[in-house]
Amino acid sequence: MFEEFSKNLQTVSETQRLFQFTDRFGCEYIFLNLPETTPRSILLIGPFSYSPFTNSYLLSLYRQISLPESHWDFMQQYYFSLPVINEKHTLDNLIFTLAHTLWGDEFLSMPHFTYLSDSAPPFTASVDSPTTQSLAYMEQKYESEDYLMKCIINGDLESIAKIQSHLNLSEIKQRYPNSLRDHKNNLLIFNTICRKAAQYGGVHPIYLDTQTNKYINRIESAANLKELNSLYREMPHKYCLIVRGYSLKDYSPTIRKVIMYINFNLTEDLGLQTIADQFSLNKNYLSTIFKKETGTSLTSYVNQKRVRNAIYLLNTSSLPVQNIAEACGFNDLNYFSRIFRQQVGMSPSNYRRELKQNKNT
Numbered sequence: 001m002f003e004e005f006s007k008n009l010q011t012v013s014e015t016q017r018l019f020q021f022t023d024r025f026g027c028e029y030i031f032l033n034l035p036e037t038t039p040r041s042i043l044l045i046g047p048f049s050y051s052p053f054t055n056s057y058l059l060s061l062y063r064q065i066s067l068p069e070s071h072w073d074f075m076q077q078y079y080f081s082l083p084v085i086n087e088k089h090t091l092d093n094l095i096f097t098l099a100h101t102l103w104g105d106e107f108l109s110m111p112h113f114t115y116l117s118d119s120a121p122p123f124t125a126s127v128d129s130p131t132t133q134s135l136a137y138m139e140q141k142y143e144s145e146d147y148l149m150k151c152i153i154n155g156d157l158e159s160i161a162k163i164q165s166h167l168n169l170s171e172i173k174q175r176y177p178n179s180l181r182d183h184k185n186n187l188l189i190f191n192t193i194c195r196k197a198a199q200y201g202g203v204h205p206i207y208l209d210t211q212t213n214k215y216i217n218r219i220e221s222a223a224n225l226k227e228l229n230s231l232y233r234e235m236p237h238k239y240c241l242i243v244r245g246y247s248l249k250d251y252s253p254t255i256r257k258v259i260m261y262i263n264f265n266l267t268e269d270l271g272l273q274t275i276a277d278q279f280s281l282n283k284n285y286l287s288t289i290f291k292k293e294t295g296t297s298l299t300s301y302v303n304q305k306r307v308r309n310a311i312y313l314l315n316t317s318s319l320p321v322q323n324i325a326e327a328c329g330f331n332d333l334n335y336f337s338r339i340f341r342q343q344v345g346m347s348p349s350n351y352r353r354e355l356k357q358n359k360n361t
Contacts, residue, residue, distance in 0.1 A: 012113055013042065018099045020112045021046075026053070026061055027082065030095055030110075035102055045095075050088050052200050053079040055142030069134055076142075077189045080196045137173060145193055148236055152197035155244040157237070164233045169225060183228050184219050190232065191215045194239040202249025203242055204260060211242065254279070255293045258286070262302055266309055267329045270302045306330060307343045314352050321348045 012019060013031055021029045029046030058079060062072055085091050095110065151159045172186050195212045199205060215235060222228050248256045258279060262270055275298065276283035290298045306328040313324045322333055325348075330336035340348050 009113075016111060017103055018095070018110045020110055022112070022114045023047075024065055024115050026057075028085075030091075032095065032099060032102070048083040048085055049079075050085055052084055052196070053082070055146045059139060059142055069138070072138060073186070073189055077192050080189075080192045084200075141172070149193060149197035149200070152194060152236060152240050152243060153201040155201065155240055155247060157240050157244070160236045160240045164237060167229075167233045167236075169229050169232050180222075180225065180228075183225060184222065187219050187228055187232060188216065191219065191235060194235050198239040198243050201243040202247035204246065204248065206264075207242060207246045208239075211238065251293050252289070254281070255290060258290065258298075259294075259301075262305060266302075266306055267327065270329065272298055302329075303339050304343065307340055310336070310340060310348065311344070311351070314348060315355065321352070324348065 009021070012021075013033065016031075016033075018030070018032045021031060023029065025047075026049070027047035028049060029044060032043040032045075034041045034043060055076070058072075058076060061067075062075070067075065092110070099110075148160075148163060150156075151163065169183050169186060172183075191212060195208050198208055215231065218231060219228065222231065248259060251259065258275060261275065261278065272283050272287055276286045279286070287298060290301070294301060296304075310324050310328045310330075313319060313327060317324070319327070321337075325331075325333050325336035328336070330339070337347050340351075344351060346354070
């Protein structure tokens with residue numbers, strides 16, 4: 001790859017130990033020369049972005065680089081799949097630390113270069129330019145997607161409900177008329193857009209990955225347009241619910257880390273002192289800021305998450321209540337039953353009994 005760099009980029013990489021580069025597609029890269037390597041080697045980080053790509057920015061970029069209209073949908077999916085580094089200073093600190101470790105006092109700075117290329121524009125006029133009609137169509141499509149993303153980011157179920165009734169895959173321009181494959185490709189892109197919106201809404205990727213893969217499988221196994229249209233209307237609502245249930249965007253970095261630790265370690269000791277020690281915090285300070293930001297005590301939050309997990313297991317498994325209690329981090333069955341009753345209004349056994357009765361009727 002290094003040998004295929006433009007001459008300008010090669011020159012920079014030969015004179016700079018470390019530098020940042022933005023290519024003509026608006027993607028960010030960081031290059032770090034590695035000392036004492038034969039053949040000469042570099043660490044390349046990228047592509048990524050420091051902020052989410054908006055559809056309006058993408059449209060202007062497509063025109064700037066003369067990107068053929070036939071590539072727009074593919075590139076949109078590509079951009080929405082790029083990692084977004086929200087905290088630039090954190091990444092910079094990591095890179096600076098690594099550079100100092102490798103190069104010592106010889107390392108000084110990380111200059112930023114843009115569009116280092118000797119070549120002509122990547123696309124030529126041999127491809128037909130977009131028509132006025134196609135531009136208007138894409139602008140309207142991207143504007144609608146931007147609005148949809150804002151609704152998902154904000155967990156706005158009411159607005160999503162208004163949009164759902166108007167979603168119809170047949171209204172999306174097809175490259176091959178009546179092609180089920182084309183409809184599936186459009187829906188895969190739509191799935192990516194919804195997933196990224198939920199991520200921008202503060203949802204950890206681990207909660208999104210499973211759901212995204214489920215939709216990919218359902219899209220690929222769909223037999224007709226009716227099934228795809230059903231998914232098209234379902235996706236925004238589902239991702240919006242995920243944002244409402246798992247978004248951490250309104251919390252400070254410290255509380256985000258604490259919440260994620262709790263969510264991923266429900267069977268472990270999650271006492272206030274234990275968690276405070278885990279993050280090198282004073283337990284009184286942790287208790288105060290947790291209550292201030294979440295509106296509930298840390299112990300109550302832990303119990304809420306454990307009970308929610310218990311409800312899921314009661315609905316989806318035949319495990320005995322004792323085993324479910326242990327699987328959710330409750331070592332005392334009586335305490336589990338008491339907390340469950342406080343939150344649900346009935347004991348775990350009665351809850352399961354009602355589930356069976358409802359299924360039978």
